[in-house]
Amino acid sequence: MRRLALAALLSGAIAVAFAFLVLPIVAIFTHVPPGTLVHQLSDRAVRQALLVTLKTTLVAQAAILVFGTPTAWFLATRRFPGRAVLVTLVELPFVLPPAVAGIGLLVAFGRFGLLGRHFGIGDHVAFTWVAVVFALVLVASPLYVRQAVAAFEAVDQNLLAASRTLGAGPARTFFRVALPLAAGGLAAGEALCLARSIGEFGATIMFAGSFPGRTQTLSLAVYQEFEGQGNLDVTLAISALLVLVSLAILLALKLTASWQPSRPSSRSRFALSRSS
Amino acid sequence: MAALSAEFTLPLRAFAVELALDVDRTVALVGPSGAGKTSVLRAIAGLVRPARGRIALDGEAWFDAGARLFRRPDERRVGLVFQEYALFPHMTVRQNVAYAGRERADELLERFRIAHLAEARPGELSGGERQRVALARALARDPGVLLLDEPLSALDAHTKAQVRGELQALLAELGLPTLLVTHDYEDAASLADEVGVIVEGRLRQLATPQELVARPADAFVASFTGANLLHGVATRAGEELTRVRLESGDVVYSTDEAEGAVGVVVYPWEVAVGREPTADSALNVIAGEVRSLVHVAHRVRVQVGPVIAEVTQASADKLGLAVGERAVASFKATGTRLVPYR
Numbered sequence: 365m366r367r368l369a370l371a372a373l374l375s376g377a378i379a380v381a382f383a384f385l386v387l388p389i390v391a392i393f394t395h396v397p398p399g400t401l402v403h404q405l406s407d408r409a410v411r412q413a414l415l416v417t418l419k420t421t422l423v424a425q426a427a428i429l430v431f432g433t434p435t436a437w438f439l440a441t442r443r444f445p446g447r448a449v450l451v452t453l454v455e456l457p458f459v460l461p462p463a464v465a466g467i468g469l470l471v472a473f474g475r476f477g478l479l480g481r482h483f484g485i486g487d488h489v490a491f492t493w494v495a496v497v498f499a500l501v502l503v504a505s506p507l508y509v510r511q512a513v514a515a516f517e518a519v520d521q522n523l524l525a526a527s528r529t530l531g532a533g534p535a536r537t538f539f540r541v542a543l544p545l546a547a548g549g550l551a552a553g554e555a556l557c558l559a560r561s562i563g564e565f566g567a568t569i570m571f572a573g574s575f576p577g578r579t580q581t582l583s584l585a586v587y588q589e590f591e592g593q594g595n596l597d598v599t600l601a602i603s604a605l606l607v608l609v610s611l612a613i614l615l616a617l618k619l620t621a622s623w624q625p626s627r628p629s630s631r632s633r634f635a636l637s638r639s640s
Numbered sequence: 641m642a643a644l645s646a647e648f649t650l651p652l653r654a655f656a657v658e659l660a661l662d663v664d665r666t667v668a669l670v671g672p673s674g675a676g677k678t679s680v681l682r683a684i685a686g687l688v689r690p691a692r693g694r695i696a697l698d699g700e701a702w703f704d705a706g707a708r709l710f711r712r713p714d715e716r717r718v719g720l721v722f723q724e725y726a727l728f729p730h731m732t733v734r735q736n737v738a739y740a741g742r743e744r745a746d747e748l749l750e751r752f753r754i755a756h757l758a759e760a761r762p763g764e765l766s767g768g769e770r771q772r773v774a775l776a777r778a779l780a781r782d783p784g785v786l787l788l789d790e791p792l793s794a795l796d797a798h799t800k801a802q803v804r805g806e807l808q809a810l811l812a813e814l815g816l817p818t819l820l821v822t823h824d825y826e827d828a829a830s831l832a833d834e835v836g837v838i839v840e841g842r843l844r845q846l847a848t849p850q851e852l853v854a855r856p857a858d859a860f861v862a863s864f865t866g867a868n869l870l871h872g873v874a875t876r877a878g879e880e881l882t883r884v885r886l887e888s889g890d891v892v893y894s895t896d897e898a899e900g901a902v903g904v905v906v907y908p909w910e911v912a913v914g915r916e917p918t919a920d921s922a923l924n925v926i927a928g929e930v931r932s933l934v935h936v937a938h939r940v941r942v943q944v945g946p947v948i949a950e951v952t953q954a955s956a957d958k959l960g961l962a963v964g965e966r967a968v969a970s971f972k973a974t975g976t977r978l979v980p981y982r
Contacts, residue, residue: 400645525685525687529719531740551786
């Protein structure tokens with residue numbers, strides 16, 4: 365009797381958990397007929413937000429890869445005093461409230477900001493699509509850099525040393541050995557980072573505003589269409605689109621996780637772990 | 641002038657490696673785990689930078705602290721074979737070998753009998769095959785010196801004996817100055833012309849394997865080097881018995897099976913010393929001149945002909961042995977090990 369009650373309680377808890385997590389997603393797709401969702405996607409505001417999102421996300425991701433990868437490599441391969449401080453600084457924006465990150469960007473790169481007041485930088489950045497890119501990079505890059513540091517650290521140091529003794533310089537060692545072996549981890553970090561930047565809201569609205577066709581991304585449009593225009597159908601259509609994009613990223617992440625070439629397969633099965 | 645000459649100080653966490661070493665043929669550094677053996681190889685390869693000293697190959701300096709000269713690993717002509725081989729897991733065997741030198745890759749694949757594995761990944765290979773790939777890869781760069789880190793320790797016992805024989809043949813054929821490190825004295829003695837015993841970063845003794853066993857510099861060297869290693873030619877002598885004609889002309893027997901050139905391994909404490917041959921069960925009796933008497937921590941190492949025996953001080957006194965006198969060394973066939981030898 366008691367076992368039965370326990371089983372019933374357990375099943376109930378599991379059912380509630382699943383329902384709570386899944387219901388909002390289901391509701392987005394069922395609140396209005398699917399035809400309406402598809403139709404609303406051709407709305408001008410949606411198309412503009414989609415273009416802004418594509419452009420800013422693409423540029424932000426490129427910047428994160430180009431600047432973040434060498435930074436991660438540096439942090440993963442060098443040991444020096446103050447390294448822990450640098451790692452913490454790189455991770456800080458990840459735990460910072462996004463609105464705080466946004467105001468930080470404003471007083472740094474805005475018209476009257478620390479850097480922005482010089483050379484007219486602020487005029488070119490604040491409340492333009494460039495500002496959106498800044499916000500995305502600041503908030504999302506720690507996800508990539510953290511994961512990339514871990515991926516590079518997981519590469520067997522002996523493989524890098526072997527590459528050097530075989531006549532390869534630092535650049536060839538990086539591109540032929542470190543990068544391919546860390547690729548799985550880098551891709552996973554990039555996927556998380558991409559998901560975070562598509563969902564970015566707080567920092568973007570503080571620093572770039574929400575101007576349709578200029579700085580209004582899909583995530584901002586969800587709020588704007590609902591709160592400003594009171595257009596629930598368009599809001600739901602954008603939301604459904606973002607659910608599908610998020611799902612695709614999540615699936616891609618799971619696929620890269622199952623594909624990890626950096627195994628210590630250079631170790632013999634009978635190897636004794638002796639070193640001197 | 642030696643091909644490779646290294647003289648440097650490399651501070652490690654617990655102690656500093658202080659070493660002066662010339663390598664012309666094959667030198668083995670042997671010592672317990674954590675003695676700094678791998679660090680010596682890493683310093684020569686340029687993977688770590690010593691605090692002081694000089695490293696040069698054929699007179700060309702790779703590192704000279706006085707001249708503030710430090711060549712990067714890719715600017716030194718070294719072939720370093722890592723303990724676990726460090727093959728690139730994401731590349732095929734051919735790509736691994738071609739990484740260091742495209743021109744010689746196919747020739748080396750043939751030479752090391754791994755051409756049929758060219759498209760395989762390191763993860764699919766056996767321990768012995770991996771070692772052949774690692775050697776081929778190290779040689780593809782046409783190195784001026786070969787460095788081997790524990791070349792046999794990653795192998796299981798069965799593969800080890802075979803690979804040791806192959807490695808002996810290869811080193812003889814290459815004629816490259818080779819420095820190898822191992823924790824196993826038997827491996828060192830069978831592969832190298834000279835063996836250095838290294839403890840906490842310092843060379844205790846550097847000598848031929850025979851010399852090390854005959855005249856160990858201290859008790860540690862004595863206990864570490866352990867065995868006699870004699871050379872001879874083995875033939876089958878009946879059920880479970882092998883007859884070995886030693887280079888000295890003496891004949892000994894072993895219960896190990898072998899044929900052809902072999903190394904005969906006998907531990908000094910397995911060897912009895914007397915004035916006259918005695919009628920006991922020991923099959924192997926070698927008569928000869930007492931060549932040396934060395935005291936090692938309450939014991940005496942007596943060299944009779946080519947064999948070193950270890951006896952207590954008391955029995956040495958009883959026999960009244962002196963250098964130049966005749967004596968007889970005897971040991972049992974069951975205590976006589978046969979190992980492959982080039």
